[in-house]
Amino acid sequence: MPELVFFSGTMDCGKSTLALQIQHNRSARGLQGMIYTRDDREGEGKLSSRLGLATEAIEVADDLDFYTHVVQALTAGGRVDYVIADEAQFLTPPQIDQLARVVDDLEVDVFTFGITTDFRSKLFPGSQRLVELADRVEVLQVEALCWCGARATHNARTVGGQMVVEGAQVVVGDVNRPGSEVGYEVLCRRHHRRRMTAARARAAALSPDVLPVD
């Protein structure tokens, strides 16, 4: 039975790596997939992993209709055995409905990959629709860790090194980029709530004026 699967997790937990592995294993067996992404850090039309692997992908815009796109590929004589959509948090809710229709009406497996919540711990609209519609929501086995060693469950945004809780929902960026103006850091819920990034925890530990938080 074909499925709509949502592989979700924080930033930097291996989602794109898994997407590339699924693509590799299927294409090694002669299956043909449509690979989509939106706003990958490495640039337009790329699905990239921090492990250094990347593949070409179809760049999705708001007006791309997944169902029509896959039907067009089939009508043109192509084979579509599966669909992969990375950075699925950036897709619109109607696009997630179109992906569900690809599964149900075309009987094609659809694997989506994305973060569930933004830097304010609010659901991305695309992720919300995936949680509502997916046959399965899978949390990745490799845990990203908070600086305290606990499992990281939340994504923090930093601007000029300070954690922020206001701003645009979408700002493409990366973790572990100390030099960049906007950065991200994965944290456990406790430290996300306290806005305690690794840098702030280090500063607090060094300061004689601040009581330890943990």
Ligand SMILES: Nc1ncnc2c1ncn2[C@@H]1O[C@H](COP(=O)(O)OP(=O)(O)O)[C@@H](O)[C@H]1O
């Ligand atoms: N130098 C490295 N050596 C081993 N593993 C690494 C290295 N750099 C990154 N990784 C692994 O890659 C993961 C990030 O993979 P990626 O697919 O880019 O994440 P996501 O798509 O979820 O943001 C990290 O959690 C880590 O497990």
Ligand SMILES: Cc1cn([C@H]2C[C@H](O)[C@@H](COP(=O)(O)O)O2)c(=O)[nH]c1=O
């Ligand atoms: C938390 C958060 C993240 N983003 C962006 C930052 C990255 O470009 C992607 C996530 O990519 P990854 O492969 O999962 O690391 O999302 C954003 O725009 N807004 C946010 O709140």
